[in-house]
Amino acid sequence: MKRSGFWSDLVKYRTLLLMLLPAVLFFIVFAYIPMTGVVLAFKQYTYDGGIFGSPWNGLDNFRFFFESGQAWQVTRNTALYNIAFIIVNNVLQIAVAILLFEVANKWFRKIFQTMLFLPYFISWVVVGAIAYNLFSYDFGMINVVLTTFGMDKIDIYNTAEYWPVLLVIVSAWKAVGYGSIMYLAAITGIDTEMYEAAEIDGANVFQRIFKITLPNLYPTIIILVLLAIGNIFRGDFGMFYNMVGNNGLLFANTDVIDTFVFRALTSSNDIGMSSAAGFYQSVLGFVTILFANYAVRKYDKDRALF
Numbered sequence: 001m002k003r004s005g006f007w008s009d010l011v012k013y014r015t016l017l018l019m020l021l022p023a024v025l026f027f028i029v030f031a032y033i034p035m036t037g038v039v040l041a042f043k044q045y046t047y048d049g050g051i052f053g054s055p056w057n058g059l060d061n062f063r064f065f066f067e068s069g070q071a072w073q074v075t076r077n078t079a080l081y082n083i084a085f086i087i088v089n090n091v092l093q094i095a096v097a098i099l100l101f102e103v104a105n106k107w108f109r110k111i112f113q114t115m116l117f118l119p120y121f122i123s124w125v126v127v128g129a130i131a132y133n134l135f136s137y138d139f140g141m142i143n144v145v146l147t148t149f150g151m152d153k154i155d156i157y158n159t160a161e162y163w164p165v166l167l168v169i170v171s172a173w174k175a176v177g178y179g180s181i182m183y184l185a186a187i188t189g190i191d192t193e194m195y196e197a198a199e200i201d202g203a204n205v206f207q208r209i210f211k212i213t214l215p216n217l218y219p220t221i222i223i224l225v226l227l228a229i230g231n232i233f234r235g236d237f238g239m240f241y242n243m244v245g246n247n248g249l250l251f252a253n254t255d256v257i258d259t260f261v262f263r264a265l266t267s268s269n270d271i272g273m274s275s276a277a278g279f280y281q282s283v284l285g286f287v288t289i290l291f292a293n294y295a296v297r298k299y300d301k302d303r304a305l306f
Helices: 006-012 014-042 060-067 071-102 106-121 124-135 141-148 160-188 192-200 205-229 237-244 248-254 257-268 271-299
Strands: none
Touching: 006 014, 014 060, 014 271, 060 271, 071 106, 071 160, 071 205, 071 248, 071 257, 071 271, 106 160, 124 141, 124 160, 124 237, 160 205, 160 237, 160 248, 192 205, 205 271, 237 248, 237 257, 257 271
16 A cells, blocks of 8 residues: 655645644744753853853853752752642542532532632632732731631741642642543543443442542543643742742742742843753753653553653
């Protein structure tokens, strides 16, 4: 059988390729072309020289980043927060998806799903304002309630220890509704005859969940977790900055690579060091996804990304 050539395939699938073109252009313009700016991590940036005309300075930007004493702190915070987000959010998303699937009342399912999905559309700026009105020491709702009952106020914005738990809770509140939809779609794709056969055999709802639903969700779980692991060294800048802001008292427990880079640009205007931190972040993410994908391939190569 004669194999079709490149140009004949191009004509044959022209409609599908045209549909794909906007996405391809988006990534070329906003992802691949900006990658040329990575050279700034190895240059002493000057405004008159620009990106390509500035003098090279080797690894000096990286040396400054690591000697600042904050490299380990922001790397640790970024990784630990994202690990917590992956575990907590995925567990809750799976639980909510299974609950929605098992609920027989259609109206309750729609209302419950809408309520869970709504926080996803709320801007982090608004969430930060809500958090401030809840946790403010002087007039926050929580402290008002505590003083009403004769209890002492809680100084949340000056106590770093509270924030790891608060940020994990807020992240879950925002992400559970959206993530549960993907798991719910995967559950609805499971063959209903399997559930019917299990019911005939006398299996209860928990047996159906653990013997049918969860095993059939493993491929979806692995793909979503692998994609999340690829961003394990990328903090959600919108969340961390709008929740914490420039409160230096909380940086020990809340500062991530993204907020560190932002402050380096706005306060010291050190473009080279900021680029070095960003490049360091990208390399860590790339190595992490390669390692995670290799581990999955060793376990089951059919479920790996590549």
